[in-house]
Amino acid sequence: MDENKYIQDIICGLGLAINDKNNCEIIINYPIKFNKKSMQYEMNSEYKIFIQPIGSFLADFLNTDFNKYEDFLYFFSKYSLSLIDYNKMLKLFKESNCEQKKFEDFITDLLNKNKNLFNKLQNQTDIILDYCYLNPNKIANNYKAIERLYVLRRISPNLTLLNENKAAYYSVNLFSSYPGESEKQIYEFLSQKNSKITEFDLILPYNISAILYKSICSILKQDVYLKVCKNCKKYFISTNKATNYCSNIAPGETKKTCKEIGRKNVFENSKNEDPIIFSYYQVYNRKAMMKSRYPDIQKYIEDFEKYSKIGKNKLAKYKNNKISAEEFQKWIKKNS
Numbered sequence: 001m002d003e004n005k006y007i008q009d010i011i012c013g014l015g016l017a018i019n020d021k022n023n024c025e026i027i028i029n030y031p032i033k034f035n036k037k038s039m040q041y042e043m044n045s046e047y048k049i050f051i052q053p054i055g056s057f058l059a060d061f062l063n064t065d066f067n068k069y070e071d072f073l074y075f076f077s078k079y080s081l082s083l084i085d086y087n088k089m090l091k092l093f094k095e096s097n098c099e100q101k102k103f104e105d106f107i108t109d110l111l112n113k114n115k116n117l118f119n120k121l122q123n124q125t126d127i128i129l130d131y132c133y134l135n136p137n138k139i140a141n142n143y144k145a146i147e148r149l150y151v152l153r154r155i156s157p158n159l160t161l162l163n164e165n166k167a168a169y170y171s172v173n174l175f176s177s178y179p180g181e182s183e184k185q186i187y188e189f190l191s192q193k194n195s196k197i198t199e200f201d202l203i204l205p206y207n208i209s210a211i212l213y214k215s216i217c218s219i220l221k222q223d224v225y226l227k228v229c230k231n232c233k234k235y236f237i238s239t240n241k242a243t244n245y246c247s248n249i250a251p252g253e254t255k256k257t258c259k260e261i262g263r264k265n266v267f268e269n270s271k272n273e274d275p276i277i278f279s280y281y282q283v284y285n286r287k288a289m290m291k292s293r294y295p296d297i298q299k300y301i302e303d304f305e306k307y308s309k310i311g312k313n314k315l316a317k318y319k320n321n322k323i324s325a326e327e328f329q330k331w332i333k334k335n336s
């Protein structure tokens, strides 16, 4: 097979292929830029390939507000071939250029045509993730997330996302560089130290539903994790379950990512975890335990209620530097 054949197939498909074994998505696009001088949009005539964890398309799709032009434009710039045919791209960008108004009208048109479908798919994804992953009902609770998906698929014909997932399967192998043409040349190539052959199993989805379905399966099998960033509150994909911040540029920042900002916040918060607050909660927890252990003894109930009521006030004052550390500490001791 020609080394570039699979790339051509991806370009003629949705500009996206999935490599299941390595849990990644391969995206191919032709970068589009606005040229301020000529006031035209320009398309790069050379394609660009980038690789991201599987599920990243899904996260981007869920983060896009399809009622907003800017959101859709951003999504389009990354996944243009998933949204329009390669030949249409060529038509739109005659000699790699497209006038500003023509391009913007085209995007608005494309959005209007697809808005309902994309909103519907977002809703369905919510329903599916909710059933399988976040909040399963009582009967479903004892089963694995991926098993719940298979059950949901059988009982919910209306969830089209679960049933419109056609894809082509590819097995390709790539030589690490040009191996030559004849049998002898290729074996000679292989006898060299740094020559390698890599095998790929690729899935080429036929439509956006198929991409989303495959991504949902990966999340439910915990090959990757769908997380909500604690800073920007957007979805992101992580290969590490414990990660809480995404690597995108944080809102209101020009260079710093949410990850960097998040670390700073953790540091700021840890400053608050001082030993006095710790001892306040120690006493609090002990009193709460006594109250629940001896619910008939009035003394424990009153003791806890007094401590928590006044304590909450003292704690807030201490945090806002309205009372001194000594004063707060003294109060805790007196009431412990």
Ligand SMILES: [Zn+2]
Pocket (backbone or CB within 6 Å): 229, 230, 231, 232, 233, 234, 245, 246, 247, 248, 250, 258, 259
């Ligand atoms: Zn973030």
